Amino acid sequence: MDVAADVVIVGAGIVGAACARALARAGSRVTVLDRGAAASATSAHGEGNLLVSDKGPGPELELAQVSLGRWAHLADELADELGPRFPSIEHEAKGGLVVVTSADGLDGLRGFADAQRAAGVEAVEVSAERARGLEADLAPGVVGAVYYPQDAQVQPVAAAEALLASARRAGAVVRTGVEVTGPLLGADGRLTGVATSQGDVPAGDVVVAAGPWSAQVAERLGSWIPVRPRRGMVLVTTPMGQRIRHKVYDGDYFAATQSAGAELQTSAVIESTRGGTVLIGSSREQVGFDDRFSAEVLAQMARRAVAVFPFLARTNVMRSYLGFRPYMPDHLPAIGPDPALTGLWFATGHEGAGVGLAPATGDLLAAAMLGLAPAVDPGAYAVDRPGLRNHRPADVSDVQVTGVTPASDTSGGARGEARI
Template structure:
């Protein structure tokens, strides 16, 4: 049996996007995951594809590229695989950011985003109410982002992995990447709980476990888990039409504080449920359900959409997101070990950034001109090397 050209460790949406892009470039790819595909961080995501929440800079450029690429990628996979294997519930619904306090900061943020090429439309409270009739009447300022979108994250990942299989690759569940083997100073294989899998290169897409795998490979990087939690309501008739969040969300995303931070994020799914987030907290890999966190999410959501006070919550879930100290993803070759690549650190934005991240990795792997400037994401930056 021929060995793969590349092994991707991690079958979440980032690993799946990298594997799809590499297989589209003609490489034979095997994807490993300690659990089921898309069963970790990806399964705990909301499916956001956002440009609205990112300050001007490298991550916003990656987000803009990914927003362009996602619909193209999904259309191409639907043509290749058929509708049954390639339905990721893509929904270009748009996003609405609102403030119930001082209006200036939200409008200033929209202005600098607009200068960076984002379609950010400052609107009044009346226009916000037209977009979201059930929104609180306390809105003082709002910005409409028509480019924001949503997809179903598990379906997106499994669609990407279906393409890898269709092109001759494989996806192995229950295979934990434990380290690497080397020959002549370069990668020669991946050590797993099922033995060694020979290969020419390894992509570390282990999400919040990326730091652990990198250390085991002898090339440590600083990637930490940051936990988030989401509430899910019972299915409802149409209620929340777009992704809606308060102006505090941008600050919570950009913060590196280890303490609990919450901001209001509310949106509906295709099944009619309403997702309520979001929280961020560095608690290691502690999976304890924190009732106080859930209560704060619920309280803030009701302040934005008062009708939710009478809506039952069906369940809650949490997940760990890969967090880099400088808030930028880590994408590229490890300068210390030829054949080792890292693609991680996207925190809560991995689903939205996945399409461009996969393309960027494939471009770098083949030495082609990349879809965005790769230098801000390089592995060798001081903030990442452990």
């Protein structure tokens, strides 16, 4: 079989784009496939956060610290490479401010910040007075805060498109409107590409970077990954003169991100954009791919935002949007090879941190695929790590592709047609 690509990446969101750029710039022939438009799903429905403030010590924070440094350099690299006619990724090192309204909340925030500082995070405790020096419109009930100068933001769609444009300049091919329908299998059972709605795409390796849809793609390829969609909503105000200068959120945000419950979780997350609008989040709930808006969820988010910035009660909301985050049961992404199906790799499961973690994810995946030295220990993100094993269905085989009917092709291998 002629191999049209060294690597096929399924998913043209920001994680897939970062993987494509890292691999293409390292010399791999890369093809990116997406059933929709590039950067049109999860990447288009987030806020572009690059955060360390919401991550406790451990593997996710380590990946975020590497990635945050990469973003600072990427903003300049991409601007130089793509030129002034390409839209800016709007990288802004605005800093984050976590506020609390009770003494107990302040004690908890202090303990969390102490642990983060021990792990290398810049976390500066500030008094209520100092917090109002950073954000003049904070509610009177705010009793203290922690300031995170390392927190930043990008425009997520522009950033994803810039990464894809850079990957194209390095030889990558991006094909949209192409849906993966099954695997191509060699005579030895190895994955040798994908069958799609637009024909077969042979490849040396296949990377699933399809965000919350990764479990569906994995099943079509005869594998498994415990990614589930977690719905989130955002309110967008009408444009105004800038009154919010940092990413500001209440102390409940970290608990919401780490919750394993399927029930609704809301917290106040508020920030301005360069266009003058204010983005208000956040919500998290596991309702499958139900894309209906909930007035009660939006109302909860609005109430929590007003409790932090009372002036927002007099501000008009011009629209809202929702998206699905790729949730993993242990709150860590899966980055690396499938343990059972040779030729299959994953870069998924970042939940709400995909934008922030994308550059380091791309680098880590490329290092594993090309035999290079990784920036962080890859073991914590392995697909077969202990934190995921208990979630593996009993009927999923560890040694052969399941749910697939092989069909002979002229290459001497087989095309798998998924029965889903």
